[in-house]
Every structure is written in structure tokens, then in C-alpha cells.
Amino acid sequence: MGLAKRIIPCLDVDNGRVVKGVQFVDIRDAGDPVEIARRYDEQGADEITFLDITATHEGRATTIKTVEKMASEVFIPLTVGGGIRELADIRRMLNAGADKIAINSAAVFNPDFVGEAAAKFGSQCIVVAIDAKCVSQPGEKPRWEIFTHGGRKPTGIDAVEWAIKMVGLGAGEILLTSMDRDGTKNGFDLDVTSAISDAVHVPIIASGGVGNLQHLADGVIKGKADAVLAASIFHFGEYTVQQAKEFMAAQGIEMRL
């Protein structure tokens, strides 16, 4: 008995539509975000993460409206990320109904932004999203680096050290995506997940690579994640969130059923 591990369906939203790419390319339309969020809520999702991948100004305005609509119909926590660069962006998203804000590239360009955001809005709503890629050679001690711009730009920053620094500045949660695994359906990168989970005291959300339900369970059991995030396995109807929760509970993981 105690705190449950969480399942978080993730919606990548471009200009008001849910899309899902493989390793950040090959976008495929998966539907209306509010409708999809409502379906996951009914299936027992523990939270929803909404990543705005829109690059245009008009698309951003659409995002605010979508978040507002989602927040008035779905009464579970809602994390919004993508293009968050200023305190005003955070304020706007919180006012639209987001509960937590994911900061990614802006944290790399200006780490103090995370500190300012946490001081202003509280650590509980500041999630730092980390896109990590394995940069060590086979046989070497494993090492992961932070990438920005949807995984295209290396930064030279060590992922584990970065996570420690972000938590020190006030991040209340880490959303960790493995760039090597994202969209592959080969499972989470359990090594980087457990390395970061051991290194910081805040919750870790594992992301990138889920292809089946065992991958979700492994993320918690072997990767020591506090929450697991997935997109395609839920969007295209392979599994429901409820099935995933029952599967994980059967492996002894504490779940909200």
C-alpha cells in the first residue's frame, strides 16, 4: 500500500492535432487531442502530458485553446511542454489549466530559467525534460549526453550531471527521453533511467521506446522510474491504459486500478 506508479499517455500536438513520429520524423496523424485525452482519462490514465511541437505563432494560440478545453473536461493532472521559454509562457499555460510545465531547450540555453520558474511557481509544477543519447562506445563505461532541438543538436552536457543540476535549481520532476529508443518500440533505455533515478531525489518519468506492456513494467522495476510515458501503443489502440495498469499490477507494481 502506498504511492502508485503512474502511467502517462503523451500527446505530441502539432497545430491542434495529435501526431506521432518515429525518432522525431515521419509524423502520423492520431486525432483530436481533447477527444484522445478524454479516452485516456476514461481508461484510467494517471496524468496526461501534452507536448506542443508547433513552431508557428498561430499554432501556439491553438495550443492554449486546446489546453483550456482539455482542462475543463479531464480532471487528472496535465503537463504541458514544448516551446516554453519565458515565465510568461508558464503563466499562460497554468492559466489555461496546465498543472505542470515541462521545460526542455530553454533550460539548456539558460539554466537559471529553471530556478526562476521554480521560485515563482513552485517546484511542484516545474518538470525538466531531458533528451539523452548514449555517446559511449560499446565496452566503455556508459555515458549519455543531452540533445536539443528534438534530438538533433548535441550539447556536450552529461545527462546524469545535468539532471542533478536541474534538481538543484528546483526541478520537481524529470521527464527523461532516450533519443536512441524514441519511436523504436524496443523498450526504454533502462540504464540511463536507473542512473538518473539513483542520482536525484525527485520523481523520474521514463520515456522513449515503449513497444509492449513488459517495457512499461521494466521501466519501473529495472529502470527505477516513478512514472512511465508512452504514446503510440495507446494512440493506435494496441493496448488500453487499463490493460497496461493491470499488467503492471500483476507484476507486483503498486498501481491505481
Added chain:
Amino acid sequence: MPISTTSQSKSTVAVIDYGMGNLHSAAKALEHVAPEAHVIVTSDPETILSADRVMFPGVGAIRDCVGEIRRLGLDQVVSEAIQQKPFLAVCVGLQSMMTRSEENEGVDCLDLFQGEVKFFGDQLKDTDGSVLKVPHMGWNQVAQVQSGHPLWNGIENNARFYFVHSYYVSVTNNGLIAGQTDYGFSFTSVIAKDNVFAAQFHPEKSQHAGLALLGNFMNWDGQS
């Protein structure tokens, strides 16, 4: 029936706005459970004191929250409202009503209920020795202590609610405790006294159980 329609259309709930965090989730959830009610997000003392019921939400750091509450004169308003009408506090709303908090190097709170707000600590361990993450974030169970309380109506004992916090309330008078939750140890997750019900979790984000609790609040006459 015109009489009940009239009385329902007059029902107002004030959501106290002190400029912190996201009050809109709370307002949206109240509108969802009580579409006939008038939900007003406000910092105006008169509006709050003339509403039929009051919700006191909150997220954020305690020093800024209590600072804003005092600056806006809402400390007096809260202190009056808790004498008068159904009053629901959530998260930092609950914490700010205690005597003192350890957060931000120590902050004197409104002292409407005696007790301390304490840090879970960076080294929190489960009974089996495993590390517990802080913030305490996610869905945890609430054991109902004042089990006949009207706000627990229709909600299973040990139902899960959504928590997100690093500090917890420790009350001086155990008679106030209305709910307890385990996270390394058993902490007070709900207090209740007369017309006041105050929860550490977020009912507005706790799906069925949370909406049931908010629905109970909107129908509550303030008797425990």
C-alpha cells in the same frame, strides 16, 4: 419546481485568488460537479464573505503564498469565513492555515489551526529501506479517520487521490485528523473541524474520487 430552481441559482462558491499557481483547475472542477452553481474566482473580501461556500486552493511556495494572502487582507477573510460557512482548503491552502511551516527557512502561517508544516526530507525511506522520492507526487491512498464525515460520502475508504507536495501537516490536536496517508510514515492528509475540511491532496485533479468529494462539498451544509 420553481422553488428549488431559485435556491440553486443563488448558490455561489468563491474560489479565493491570491495570485498564486493555477486556480482555474479548481474552478473548472467545481463548475463540472455543480453546473447550476455560480463559481467566482476572486480576491475581493466582500465577495468571498457573501458567498455560500468558499474554496481555498493553493500551489506554490509558502512564503510567497502567505505573503500574498496577508498583503491582500485575505488572512482576516479566511479567519472569518472558517467561522461561518462550508470551507474547503486544498494543499497550500491547508498548510497556510497552520501555525508555522519549515519551508523557505521557516514561515509563520495564519495559525488558524495549531500545528507545524514539515519537510519530508531528502533521505525519506520506505519501511523496506527503499528510497522515497520527494516531492510526494502521484496517487496515494487516504484512510478516512472521521469516516462518517459528509465529504467522504460515497467515497471508498483508502481511495486514491492525487498528491504533489514536499511538506506535510503535523497537527497538535489529533482530533482534527480526518484522513491519513502513508509515505514512509503515516501523515495527516486531511483535517476537518465543524464547517472546515482541508485536504493535502488535490480533489480537482483526482478524477472520480476527487469529483465526488467536490460534489459532496457543493451539497454540504457545514455540519460534520
